[in-house]
């Protein structure tokens with residue numbers, strides 16, 4: 507964990523300003539969505555084959571999940587605000603099953619990324635002494651996903667209690683006292699070598715004093731009893747996006763998970779809040795809708811894309827059907 511991980515951000519983000527870059531962004535975005543839909547189709551096939559392995563409520567839930575995944579994102583309607591080169595996704599039928607649907611995970615992750623990044627930038631503009639680090643906390647791998655996941659969440663709750671105790675002038679000295687705020691997400695995958703479950707969490711932590719990794723590892727082991735594996739990487743002030751992406755990417759590592767594991771994790775995580783926050787990051791509202799905001803008072807062209815076996819392709823241009831060549 508000590509080595510700095512190179513991560514690419516697969517979430518939606520709009521940072522380039524030139525019209526050319528925006529068009530390239532849009533093409534890359536459609537390509538990303540096509541890949542996500544193809545991955546969703548693999549999940550769909552597995553879910554369909556698994557119907558008979560489940561009974562009662564879980565079986566009904568699976569059938570409903572299958573239907574929602576199948577219809578999710580089969581069309582995407584964009585507005586192209588051509589005077590400024592901007593593309594906005596204004597209509598789609600999302601399933602919102604983001605723990606199992608890669609397309610909805612991208613959209614939801616992008617919304618969270620923007621919301622928390624804006625808060626981060628605001629805080630930095632107000633107080634130049636606030637620093638931020640990407641912190642990863644793990645527990646020892648194990649065969650029982652539920653037991654391991656609950657072990658991790660109770661460790662995080664314990665750490666949070668230490669912060670509260672410190673604020674009230676109670677409890678012993680803790681490294682967590684230097685945490686001014688954080689937002690984090692739980693992630694579940696199989697360990698690469700052990701093949702056992704490996705739940706862990708990534709957090710963006712705001713702090714003033716440097717976080718000493720050795721001290722954090724020591725205290726985390728004291729809390730969990732079985733893990734001192736942590737990572738602390740101070741965030742590059744010039745490019746915080748990559749670190750935020752690490753927190754808001756999928757809760758389930760689709761690429762490292764077979765569909766059977768995915769369903770086991772899906773039922774376990776169903777209805778649970780996988781994002782947690784405290785202090786300066788607490789209470790931010792994430793938009794419920796997965797579409798983009800409209801831009802008022804600017805002319806636009808409507809672009810309707812449909813998903814086919816070869817990915818998303820333009821189906822209608824301003825209401826006119828496009829004839830495939």
Ligand SMILES: [Zn+2]
Pocket residue numbers: 575578579600601602603607608609610611
């Ligand atoms: Zn979906």
